[in-house]
Amino acid sequence: MRRLAIKLLLPFLGATLALAATVMLATPARAQITFPSASPISAGNIAVRVQPLVTEGTEGAQSVTGEGVIIYGASPNLALISENDLVVSNMADVTVGGKAERLAATGLGDSLEEARYTIYQLDGIGSTFRIAPLIGVSVPTGMDNANPAMPRNDQTGSGDWGGKAALTSSWQTLDWDAAAEVSYETHSTAAGYQVGDKLEANAGFYYPLWPKIIESPFEKQLFLSLETNYISETYDRLYGHFMPGTGGQLWLLDPGLMYTGALSSINFTFLLPMMQTTNGPASRYDFGFELELRWSFFTNHHW
Template sequence: MKPRPGCIATAALLCAAAGAANAAPLTFNTALPISKDEWILREQFVYMKSTDDPSPMNRRMEVSGLMSVLGYGVTRDFAVFAVLPYADKRLSMNVGGADATRSQSGFGDAMFMGRYTAFEANATGHTFRIAPFLGVKAPTGDDHASDRLGRLPPMLQPGSGSWDWQGGAVASFQSLDWGWDVQLAHQRNGEANSFRAGAVSRLDLSVQRRLWPGTLGEGVPSFLYGGLEANLIHVAKDRVNGADDPNSGGTTLFLTPTVQYVTRKWVVEAGIQIPVSQHLNGSALRNDYILTTGFRLNLGIRIIWLLYEIERWATSKTHNGLTG
């Protein structure tokens, strides 16, 4: 299964949900909180390659994307997120005995999501949380792009043209030495241009372990974590002109080794998704790997504090003006 760039953008948004002081999954959500009035910025570069083509067309698909994600803690338990992806997509194939390449780049569909901590249990040295989430993807990207050969197929369009919905729940455990996360999620896609992408259902699991320092002491400013993630993803068949596409959809199991360098204010991270099992329909293009690298940044902006400082500065200026 070749994950759609929209699904990759969703993963980027979901993974921004952790504050920058924690290790977290690279490929899906976490229930770890964002503090009230705190902003989290995530920039993530994703490179996806798919060249395993069971058809005689020898299709090769490459996607390079940059996902910009912003998260905000509305309350102690409720956080909201927004993501804007930019992607360069390239598809090469054999047509009539000659190679042909079609490509397109641009901003994709924006996504907005809310997550609420419904349950938490805290004890000395560890925390456990469960958080449901709900999101919507708006058709903000161009879905009518074309080249010299005509209109591009849906997989190459920057946007989908449809309103899509996603919901699910995630449970997270975090201690001083290690943590785990598990998620159930489902995405339902709308129809646009006589095309409806298949619905996506997924089960995800992540385990992170602190590799350095081996023993915690006073004054340690940063940590190195290693992790392993598993993503079981089922995609229903696409529908074209009201009929199922027999060469779309299927089930894929990814394993993803990850590494994260964590400080109080920022995290740098990298991982590679490897498809260890792909049971796809018809001649659907198989995925080779997905490489992800990027950073999370805790902006540390407290809105109330900022407004207070501005008001205090303005008051001091007014006072100085009156007494000067």
């Protein structure tokens, strides 16, 4: 009788352990909100993110972007990342015929396709530290003439190809996570217009508020999120000439909350300017906020 009971229980226990292992493997780390290309991911894991972002500026400037991000763990060291601006709407007060009018450019935005490879990993008791360089290609899927009455830099797409090189790092522990990324982007010239080069430095820290410790992979946790972004852009150029009011420097501080579980999370953060300089007269950044919805799926398809 005991042997029969064990035989009957073995398939159930095996299925339970397999399910638990799948859930634990699919459990996402506290992923970055404002710089998703640095988000850790395990082999076979697919993370799908939808991120609406709203920013407000002076002189009637407003931007609404609906970004879709897919991150795939192609191998234990290789991650493939696709960042797509699915919908972009830029609004500004533009002088037309001597009168100020509120205009909007709405349409598809550009895409950024990236590959990240871990070159160094240090595993400790309950912690993992990684360093991973990244390369990417900006694809001009956006509309560079969504509203002909608006300036080129207010269009929803750049109209040109670009390249990105970055170095990312992440430090995951049982109690908190941290991450950082330094990147440089450059663009080609399209129809005489060239978007300025961009240097960007990002960092984030994530700390559990409640509960401090989870006893099951099915539990959810509330995290405090604090990120920061520094962006330095050179002038845009039109037929080789500098475009006044383009480029400059911006430093943001992003406090937020993350409610994350094994297979999904919802995150919200403010984007608050700490410092800003502009290259000539230009709209200044006032504030922004971003919502992130994330779902994670585990598959056996990886190298």
